[in-house]
Amino acid sequence: MTPLQSVPLAVAIPVAIFVVLGSTLTLIGALGFARLTSFYDRLHAPTLATSWGTGGIIIASSLMFSFIEGRAIIHEFVIGLCIVVTTPITLMMLGRAALQRDRAEKSPALPPEMLTRPKRKDRPQD
Secondary structure (H helix, E strand, O other): OOHHHHOOHHHHHHHHHHHHHHHHHHHHHHHHHHHOOOHHHHHHHHHHHHHHHHHHHHHHHHHHHHHHHOOOOOHHHHHHHHHHHHHHHHHHHHHHHHHHHHHHOOOOOOOHHHOOOOOOOOOOOO
């Protein structure tokens, strides 16, 4: 008998629910990425899907392997924390780089008020 065959229904059902939830959120993010047209729109859907979808799958994995191993498995939460922290930072950096590029090129995709940089009091203006 394999360790997976010994998993009781009380553990298997929440694990299955979290896997389906995480996978569904990731699929929704992938579909949003494929269907949305603008670069700025495309940034949003996969970011949320990565954060929440990864969270669901990590919870499911931790539940399953904590039961199989007979001890708390926390290293998966460390991996998940790294993903959840780095994904929004990556989104912000990509968005700012694209905005700077679009401002430099005077892109028609930007509204007129976004074509100029806002003035900051703490930075000398060029």
